[in-house]
Amino acid sequence: MWFKHLHLYRLHGSAGIPAADLEAALAEQVARSPGGQEARRVGWCPPAGRAGTALLHELQGQRLMTMLRHERLLPAGVVREELEERGADIEAREGRKLRRQEKQELKEQIYEELLPRAFIRSQKVDLWWDTRRNLIAVNTSSRKRAEEALDLLRETLGSLKVTPLATQTLPMRAMTQWLAEEGSRPASLQLGDQVELKAKGDDGVLRARQVDLDSDEIQQLLAAGRQASRLGVEIEGRLAYVLHDDLTLKSLRFSDALIDEAGEIEDDGDAIVRLEADFMLMAQALAEEVEQLIAWLGGEANAAPQESE
Template sequence: MWFKNLLLYRLHGDQELSQEALEEALQAHKSTPLGNADARRLGWTAPAGRAGHGQLLHEMQGQRLISALRQERLLPASVVKEEVDEQVAEIEAAEGRKVSRKEKTALKEQVTENLLPQAFVRSQKVDVWWDTRHQLIGVNVSSRTKAEDILDLLRETLGSLKVTPLAAKTLPLRAMTTWLNDASTRPNDMQLGDQVELKAKGDDSVLRARQVDLDSDDIQQLLASDRQASKLALSIEGRLSFVLHEDLAIKGLRFSDALIEEADNADDADDALVRLETDFILMAQALAEDTKRLLAWLDGEATASPLETSPLKG
């Protein structure tokens, strides 16, 4: 249940759907098995799996949990190419002529259609945290493209959804570089981790370091050579550790032992559904509070015009 990554979005405008109405809307876009001719499909699934008895929405204290299921058939391009090449060779040998590019394209489409039902299906469940009190949506993925696919599905489900990526007044790139350069600029509740990515100005060279002392002379010398911190490992008073990226993406999330222990000690009566909801509300409350702290570190949230993200893909 505990998120590993977090891509945050600001929700513009009130979504005044009741829990019952939202559950009904999600059910209308529920995930179904891939058909033989389907290359991919995206739909809503039960966050608790079988233990959830088909329930697609969990809502507690203004915190919502929903999950999308991405299904995709794995058909390597090399397999398609090999089959097309064999058929092209057979045609050219039998008819004594060269197969045109147009024919090859048609053959490729036919081969793909024939092989697709035999391809393995890869499934990925993506959890979404929706904080209705603070108008935030967080997606547990590391890819912006995948996050936007999920938001497109949510927009299709709701009929309308206006969101923008969460942004801060001070660019993370600038703030992270300043924190590394000058310890006195670091907020009192911030601790540096042991990972950093330094980008050189004016070219594409990147230096990555793990398990290093970020206050070392070596790091300071690199910063003095006009490098900037594009990723930085941080923690908030031992509550939460993560790697902050220059686009405000939060990756490598790790929650404190104290929070995990609190969840473990909660009385769930060995009920998987109760356990999921307990873990979720503790996680959601921590994320809501620590998102505020992170924005405070970056001088507050930048205002943005409400824009709808790109249409649903695939």
């Protein structure tokens, strides 16, 4: 249940849909396998998997939903090989070279023929909705997948105005300062052991793992003008993650104390009770950390709400 990545979004306007109405709306967009000519399809599935049927779990204003994404796997190489074989047969039979347009039409025909027989890959993407803070977060490493989950939620609700969470101080500026000036670091923040440094010119990106971020080498790179675009941080007693310059939190690791606290909750072997207990503890910890992170970065920036069609 514990999230590994977090793409954060601010919800604008009113989206105060009751839980019962939301679950009914989710049921209208339940996940189904792609049709014969569909390359992919997305829908909602139970967060508890086979252990439950509920599409929504809500506890104290914290909502958990799961998008299920089906995608047919048709490698480009398979299509290319079939195209070459069929094209060669046609050219030999008709004694001429195929025109570019003919090859393109043949390629499209092959794709349509092979697609229904392609394997289907499934991927689950969890979405956390904090109704008290008007915050929505998506558990995926990919911004594209996060936006896909929001598009599905928007289609489900009919309207959804969200913008990526933004702060007054750019994360890159703050991370660079935390690296360069130990005294600028918040009291409960500790540096991790990985960093990504970008140069202002064309010197590329430098990535380092399992290094001392207070070392002279890192300080020399900062003095040369490099800036931190990713930074591993640890929040004492709670969690660790890699902060990105777009305010994404990746490689989340929750503290042993929090995991042990979850383990102390009796579930009597009930998978739903376990899921909801873990989710509540995780949501509370993440909500507090997001609020603290916003404060460290000078407060939230005002962003005009946007709504995709």
